[in-house]
Amino acid sequence: MELLTQIILDAGRSAVELALFVLLPIMVVMLSLMRILEARGVLDWVVARLAPPLRPAGLTGLGVFAALQINFVSFAAPIATLTMMESRGASDRHLAATLAMVMAMAQANVTFPMAAMGLSFGPALLLSLVGGIVAAAATYHGFGRSLSAAEAKLDETLHHRVADDAKGVLDVINRAGAEAFKISVGSIPMLVLALVAVLALRTSGAIDTLTAALMPLLDALGIDPALILLTLMKYIAGGTAMMGVMDEMLKSGAADVALLNASAGFLIHPLDVAGVAILMSAGPRVARVWKPAALGAIVGIALRSAGHVLLPA
Template sequence: MTILITAILDAGRSAVDIAIFTFLPLMIVTFSLMRYLEGVSALRSIADKASPLFRLFGLDGFGALAIIQLSLVSSAAPVAALSLMVHKGRSEKFIAAAFAAVLAAAPANASFPLASLGVDPGLIILNGICGALVASTLACWIVGRRSLPGKICSCDRADDRDVARHDLLAAINRGGADAIGVISAILPMLVISLALVRLTQSTGALSAVTSAAQPLLQLLGASQQDVLFILTKCLAGSSAAVTLLIDAHKQLSLPPDPHFC
């Protein structure tokens, strides 16, 4: 019982500290910027101009918009673009390509907080976009080649008629509210996932698993800490994995390394 309570309290302190003092400020700024760009239809304009290039990778304007929103806002941002594709009856082939791209790209709620460790968020975003394009190409032209052909669309101005133009102050207010909502949504999962991680470490379960799989880990060049990060990412998502990484970095008392990646 003592181990359980200690794990929960430690996880709660780490999750609240990272969520409030690292995630929240960055999300407020990025959400406010994206809300302002949406208000002046800049995101749709960018997606329109990028659409001819993205078509080579099986993506239409909405697919490009989903990647932009994921990379610059959060992992929840592309839901609207994907839902709009379904509502407009786009081919399953292109919906699958957009979904594959979203799964492969690096979300902003994971990339921007890593800047506190000296990681270049721009490099993470660029690598994520490259991975997204590879995933969308495979989903559309290789895996989905037998699907029914569909029309690749662009995000035209007609889709922006119901989007109200916001001034900067309104965008900041709405972006801040969105950021607080996202933090409120991810905080319980952060606490629970980090508590499970603490329990896994304190009970020796992780050590037992990694010891049993030591030959495979040596072949892959992975350590016990790598296994911990991968399990956290798969079970609890990017935010929990980044929280664990930042927490481990703080425990080691390491200064930010500009060459860390």
């Protein structure tokens, strides 16, 4: 019992430090910047110019906005946009393409904190964009081509707050700070549980046993054994849990920055049990198209994974 208590306390300390001293300040700054750009109309300008060239990939103006949200806000931010697309009459085919793009891209609530750990942010952002567009195109023209393309007359107006004066800017910053605090504090339970699981598995020797059993296969494929634990945490508990495990492994020397960068495409995206479940909550039609969207996302993630292995950190 004493050992379990110590594991819980150590995991809780690490989780709170990561959430409050790494995730929170980064999310406050980035969310404030994004919300100010949004309120000033800069994002509207960007979306209006990116939407036409990305239309052949199955992305509408709202789809482009969802891409900006996941890359610069968090993986949960596009949920509201997907709900808006559904309610405004977007076709199932466009919904599937947008959902595939979101599931294939790197979420800001993981990439920004991991940039502080050594992730090369520029290549990660570039590969995220490329992977997301490829995922959308693969879904729209391939996996989702049998879905309905019928859509109502779309209203793609982006409704958001304005910041025309100092009071408006301060209001936007305060709301962004509250949003960042909610994201950061909300991540603590999952981080604690993930780190407790990691420490318990290590203490019991389960990870060493699994690694030893898989070692011949890993050696043949040239895969670092450290990815076993990271992969388990990522695809079962989600990206935030994986981030907490990666932080602990970097501090203990079980992983290094080179591994962090090489595995970023494979580990940083919302295509996991928790992520898919949350994204499907955007609406009934979004939930119905998750299978072709997931297949398209796998194509985008595979491209990102290869890119992170081949590009220098």
